[in-house]
Amino acid sequence: MNDILLKVEDLHTYFYTYEGVVKAVDGVSFDIKKGEIFGLVGETGCGKSVTALSIIGLIDEPGKIVGGKIIFKGKNLLEMSEEEKRKIRGKEISMIFQEPMTALNPVYTIGDQIIELLLLHEEGIANIKKAPKELKKEKRKKAIEMLRLVRMPDPERTIDSYPHELSGGMRQRAMIAMMLATNPSLLIADEPTTALDVTVQAQILKILTDMRDKLGVSILLITHDLSVIAEVTDRVGVMYAGNIVEIADTFTIFQNPKHPYTVGLMEAIPKITEKKEELRQIRGSVPNLIYPPPGCRFHPRCDYAKPICKKEKPKLIEIEPGHFVACHLYGGEANE
Amino acid sequence: MKLWQYVVRRLIMLIPVVIGVTLITFTISHVIPANPARAWAGQKAPEEVVKRIAEKYHLNDPLYVQYYYYLAGLVKGDWGYSHSEHRPVIACLADYFPATFELTLWAMMIAIPLGIYLGVVSAVKRNKVPDHLSRVFALSGVSMPIFWLGLLLILVFYTYLGIFPASGRGIAPSHTYTGLYILDSILSLDFHALVDDVWHIILPSITLSYATLAVITRMTRSSMLEVLRLDYIKTAKAKGLPDRVVIYRHALRNAMIPTLTVSGLAFAGLLGGAVLTETIFSWPGMGRYAYHAISTLDFPAIMGVTFLMAVIFVIANLIVDILYAYLDPRIKLGE
Numbered sequence: 001m002n003d004i005l006l007k008v009e010d011l012h013t014y015f016y017t018y019e020g021v022v023k024a025v026d027g028v029s030f031d032i033k034k035g036e037i038f039g040l041v042g043e044t045g046c047g048k049s050v051t052a053l054s055i056i057g058l059i060d061e062p063g064k065i066v067g068g069k070i071i072f073k074g075k076n077l078l079e080m081s082e083e084e085k086r087k088i089r090g091k092e093i094s095m096i097f098q099e100p101m102t103a104l105n106p107v108y109t110i111g112d113q114i115i116e117l118l119l120l121h122e123e124g125i126a127n128i129k130k131a132p133k134e135l136k137k138e139k140r141k142k143a144i145e146m147l148r149l150v151r152m153p154d155p156e157r158t159i160d161s162y163p164h165e166l167s168g169g170m171r172q173r174a175m176i177a178m179m180l181a182t183n184p185s186l187l188i189a190d191e192p193t194t195a196l197d198v199t200v201q202a203q204i205l206k207i208l209t210d211m212r213d214k215l216g217v218s219i220l221l222i223t224h225d226l227s228v229i230a231e232v233t234d235r236v237g238v239m240y241a242g243n244i245v246e247i248a249d250t251f252t253i254f255q256n257p258k259h260p261y262t263v264g265l266m267e268a269i270p271k272i273t274e275k276k277e278e279l280r281q282i283r284g285s286v287p288n289l290i291y292p293p294p295g296c297r298f299h300p301r302c303d304y305a306k307p308i309c310k311k312e313k314p315k316l317i318e319i320e321p322g323h324f325v326a327c328h329l330y331g332g333e334a335n336e
Numbered sequence: 337m338k339l340w341q342y343v344v345r346r347l348i349m350l351i352p353v354v355i356g357v358t359l360i361t362f363t364i365s366h367v368i369p370a371n372p373a374r375a376w377a378g379q380k381a382p383e384e385v386v387k388r389i390a391e392k393y394h395l396n397d398p399l400y401v402q403y404y405y406y407l408a409g410l411v412k413g414d415w416g417y418s419h420s421e422h423r424p425v426i427a428c429l430a431d432y433f434p435a436t437f438e439l440t441l442w443a444m445m446i447a448i449p450l451g452i453y454l455g456v457v458s459a460v461k462r463n464k465v466p467d468h469l470s471r472v473f474a475l476s477g478v479s480m481p482i483f484w485l486g487l488l489l490i491l492v493f494y495t496y497l498g499i500f501p502a503s504g505r506g507i508a509p510s511h512t513y514t515g516l517y518i519l520d521s522i523l524s525l526d527f528h529a530l531v532d533d534v535w536h537i538i539l540p541s542i543t544l545s546y547a548t549l550a551v552i553t554r555m556t557r558s559s560m561l562e563v564l565r566l567d568y569i570k571t572a573k574a575k576g577l578p579d580r581v582v583i584y585r586h587a588l589r590n591a592m593i594p595t596l597t598v599s600g601l602a603f604a605g606l607l608g609g610a611v612l613t614e615t616i617f618s619w620p621g622m623g624r625y626a627y628h629a630i631s632t633l634d635f636p637a638i639m640g641v642t643f644l645m646a647v648i649f650v651i652a653n654l655i656v657d658i659l660y661a662y663l664d665p666r667i668k669l670g671e
Contacts, residue, residue: 089574089576094575103570105572105586107665109665120576121576
């Protein structure tokens with residue numbers, strides 16, 4: 001079990017709004033191994049991003065982590081002080097976001113933003129203006145190296161560019177270069193390619209897998225796009241309405257999905273080789289997370305729902321080595 | 337485009353603006369149905385004197401001729417003769433403008449840093465006690481009449497407590513370099529005057545700053561709230577930066593543009609419009625002079641003050657535009 005980098009156990013993150021408590025993440029468990037690309041897939045609003053923000057500790061009010069453990073390198077992040085977490089953020093655990101257009105600060109150059117991070121975590125200097133010149137030069141060299149590593153065109157020049165002078169793909173590269181500059185063990189990528197053109201998407205995904213191969217960084221890749229999952233991830237967790245319903249290696253998820261929701265997702269992918277009159281879809285819609293359905297949250301939309309599904313929440317159980325499903329269809333057999 | 341090229345171009349563009357201003361002030365001050373020659377000569381002056389005054393100042397000539405004389409004088413540094421003061425307008429302005437400038441400078445030195453700080457605190461502690469306090473403070477600032485605040489300060493700090501003086505600029509420093517008393521007293525090492533002058537400027541500058549302070553606080557708060565929701569703030573936090581760096585380096589600089597606009601306009605506005613404050617504290621500045629000039633039909637003085645004001649506004653706007661480009665690299669000057 002030594003190769004496990006991050007272990008999320010029974011995580012509960014709730015948002016206390018005027019309308020009520022939104023149970024955005026309600027008992028999520030999974031783990032990420034060293035050097036692995038773990039995909040978290042699900043519809044919009046299923047709690048993927050909240051899970052990611054909980055891990056890096058950026059849940060803002062009115063959100064709150066109300067239960068569970070996030071064990072990173074053997075230590076529970078939720079028991080750490082804000083100061084300790086801040087030292088891990090950006091150094092051990094980094095994150096890149098969906099919108100490269102807005103994720104970089106428009107008033108500073110790419111270089112300044114990377115150098116700032118390097119100075120903070122390697123020298124303990126939070127204010128870039130107070131850093132000695134030679135030190136900045138040294139960090140600048142490293143920043144250029146990082147930009148080259150993510151195949152940024154003309155890094156010596158790009159480093160002095162402002163974000164608005166770069167294209168979306170180049171900005172996302174700059175983000176990746178920045179967030180990997182401190183050589184973190186875990187990179188959380190929250191829909192890193194959603195806002196980009198398809199060709200650029202492929203380049204960014206290639207860069208992410210390259211970085212894993214070269215730097216050994218584990219990646220938590222969050223997406224709603226199954227083709228992205230198929231392309232780069234090693235293992236996948238499928239999320240539905242704040243729960244993880246299935247975890248398996250990517251091949252198994254696509255070839256042998258077990259949970260009715262995962263099965264529905266797979267069937268909803270249009271295939272060019274099949275002739276179908278109509279695109280298959282999962283009936284119904286995503287539940288309201290203030291008043292989620294009791295028992296299994298998927299039961300109102302499930303074709304195989306049994307009476308127990310309405311009463312009892314299914315546990316995530318291992319039905320074959322490395323393949324976990326939270327569904328009474330399988331849990332029942334295991335219990336017998 | 338280089339910065340100096342931009343500045344030169346903007347300064348050249350100042351010329352038509354200024355001509356427009358002279359045209360307007362000239363017209364307005366000449367459509368008033370009153371006889372300025374009579375006003376300057378005095379009610380009991382003989383007809384002969386009034387006539388001679390009218391002749392001397394070309395008051396009988398057609399308007400465009402008068403305008404020509406006015407413009408020619410303006411260029412030569414002869415801004416006319418201020419009859420209410422019995423000396424040239426330019427000499428009056430040389431006296432009064434530094435007084436107003438000094439007062440405004442102090443008021444802005446209070447309003448800008450404090451306003452920005454309160455706005456930031458308010459935004460960061462949104463809907464908590466510091467936010468409520470700063471919002472009440474700002475609201476009272478925009479709604480409180482300036483003369484009332486001035487009188488209240490005088491009542492408390494002069495009448496009751498006797499800490500600060502209530503009128504005038506204090507002792508003139510032994511040498512005059514800039515006309516700014518405090519700066520001059522430092523330059524001439526006249527510490528006796530320095531203490532007195534600082535003491536004198538405190539109440540009027542607080543009075544003058546309050547409304548601007550309130551506007552800056554509200555503006556900074558709202559633009560900070562806007563910026564704090566943005567993705568790059570999340571990025572800055574994900575980098576592990578301490579809150580103070582996230583707020584002041586990453587958020588504030590982006591939130592500064594609206595604040596800067598307001599500050600620039602307020603600065604220019606205060607330079608010309610401190611009439612109430614200057615009157616309450618008997619501060620010998622432009623506001624009081626303008627008020628006096630208007631009530632005595634002192635046309636050259638009115639025109640002189642207005643002209644100077646217009647130039648100040650244009651220059652203040654120019655400075656704000658240059659600062660925009662400094663704060664936000666996306667703004668390119670002259671494009």
